[in-house]
Amino acid sequence: MKDSGLRGRGGAGFPTGLKWGFIPQGDGKPHYLVVNADEGEPGTCKDLPLMTHDPHSLVEGVIIASYAIRANRAYIYIRGEAVHAARRLRNAVNEAYAKGYLGRDILGSGFDLDLVVHSGAGAYICGEETALLDSLEGFRGQPRLRPPFPATHGLYASPTVVNNVGTIASVPYIVLGGADWWKSMGTEKSAGPMIYSLSGRIANPGQYECGLGITLRELIELAGGMQPGHNLKFWTPGGSSTPLLTAEHLDVPLDFEGVAAAGSILGTTATQIFSDQDCPVYATYRWLEFYHHESCGKCTPCREGNYWMVRVYRRILAGQGTQDDLDTLLDTCDNILGRSFCGLGDGATSPVTSSLKYFKQDYLDYIEGRTAPKLSDKQLVGAH
Numbered sequence: 001m002k003d004s005g006l007r008g009r010g011g012a013g014f015p016t017g018l019k020w021g022f023i024p025q026g027d028g029k030p031h032y033l034v035v036n037a038d039e040g041e042p043g044t045c046k047d048l049p050l051m052t053h054d055p056h057s058l059v060e061g062v063i064i065a066s067y068a069i070r071a072n073r074a075y076i077y078i079r080g081e082a083v084h085a086a087r088r089l090r091n092a093v094n095e096a097y098a099k100g101y102l103g104r105d106i107l108g109s110g111f112d113l114d115l116v117v118h119s120g121a122g123a124y125i126c127g128e129e130t131a132l133l134d135s136l137e138g139f140r141g142q143p144r145l146r147p148p149f150p151a152t153h154g155l156y157a158s159p160t161v162v163n164n165v166g167t168i169a170s171v172p173y174i175v176l177g178g179a180d181w182w183k184s185m186g187t188e189k190s191a192g193p194m195i196y197s198l199s200g201r202i203a204n205p206g207q208y209e210c211g212l213g214i215t216l217r218e219l220i221e222l223a224g225g226m227q228p229g230h231n232l233k234f235w236t237p238g239g240s241s242t243p244l245l246t247a248e249h250l251d252v253p254l255d256f257e258g259v260a261a262a263g264s265i266l267g268t269t270a271t272q273i274f275s276d277q278d279c280p281v282y283a284t285y286r287w288l289e290f291y292h293h294e295s296c297g298k299c300t301p302c303r304e305g306n307y308w309m310v311r312v313y314r315r316i317l318a319g320q321g322t323q324d325d326l327d328t329l330l331d332t333c334d335n336i337l338g339r340s341f342c343g344l345g346d347g348a349t350s351p352v353t354s355s356l357k358y359f360k361q362d363y364l365d366y367i368e369g370r371t372a373p374k375l376s377d378k379q380l381v382g383a384h
């Protein structure tokens with residue numbers, strides 16, 4: 001796995017082989033593999049089709065990864081709403097048990113492995129790996145303080161690897177095709193293929209599996225172009241938690257390094273595409289409503305900051321904003337970014353700061369009355 005250069009597909013791009021290597025060996029403790037199938041990042045839809053259309057790859061990946069880290073119990077933590085995918089996964093797991101690929105003494109190897117598919121209750125925060133572990137243990141899903149890290153104190157305080165669905169589903173293909181084959185796709189530091197989720201103002205939205213490093217221009221071409229009458233205005237390279245990019249960034253290589261150099265984050269490769277007929281202020285407001293709703297409330301910057309930013313956006317969108325509101329937004333982001341307990345808080349600031357960076361004029365148009373209010377006074381209730 002180390003030779004292949006596989007990097008986690010859950011958003012952060014951490015090298016998978018290195019992560020597995022952190023699991024202590026011969027420590028006499030149970031080890032666990034936990035597959036993160038929570039997939040809650042807005043715009044992201046790459047794990048769901050993998051699980052509905054090819055659940056066996058994931059099951060096979062779980063078996064290989066568990067063997068590598070000497071885990072005898074593995075869990076797939078799947079988002080509560082994904083009932084159909086969970087049903088298919090459970091069928092695939094039952095088939096694997098029936099064939100002797102799971103259970104006691106797998107194919108006479110002496111290796112035992114049990115695999116449990118666990119449905120969550122539909123909370124975005126339970127995709128954060130330590131909140132996921134708390135939820136799996138039966139507690140309320142809130143992030144844990146780190147260190148200690150899951151590699152030594154994960155599920156039930158035992159060594160645990162948490163990996164994304166796309167990461168684990170890649171494993172059987174890497175074992176089969178070899179590290180060099182895997183590295184023949186993608187770029188030097190971001191090896192292999194990736195599923196890009198394209199949504200929004202394009203002709204054929206959907207999942208497109210391409211080598212890492214493809215550009216948005218090429219992806220839009222693959223998807224049949226923009227919808228007639230729409231010109232690209234802004235887009236997310238990897239879900240709403242990654243800073244917005246614009247039409248200037250059509251030729252940025254969509255790999256971990258290329259997107260970082262352009263001032264954003266590759267994230268979950270969820271490219272949400274907006275046109276000149278969409279409003280970046282309103283889109284950001286809708287995302288903030290999401291973060292405010294999903295904030296677990298454990299830390300003050302995220303809990304309070306998102307609550308208040310939603311109110312400032314409502315005021316601006318109702319035509320009652322002031323120039324000071326823009327400073328308040330930036331100041332609030334400054335107090336959330338890097339001061340929150342987990343990545344949800346940091347992610348919430350991305351659309352705010354990036355939309356203000358590229359589209360300040362759109363904000364001013366509401367404030368100075370050139371754009372008609374999008375929200376009514378009624379929707380302002382509780383906003384002050």
Ligand SMILES: Cc1cc2nc3c(=O)[nH]c(=O)nc-3n(C[C@H](O)[C@H](O)[C@H](O)COP(=O)(O)O)c2cc1C
Nearest residue numbers: 008009010036038039040127128129163164167343
């Ligand atoms: C708020 C939040 C939500 C997250 N949601 C997911 C998710 O739904 N799926 C996922 O794989 N990783 C998610 N992550 C990242 C995980 O914490 C973790 O980094 C990932 O599961 C590691 O897997 P990988 O190394 O295979 O990428 C989330 C992180 C944060 C901060």
Ligand code: SF4
Nearest residue numbers: 297298299302342345
């Ligand atoms: S940043 Fe938000 S989601 Fe994360 S721990 Fe703090 S309140 Fe909870």
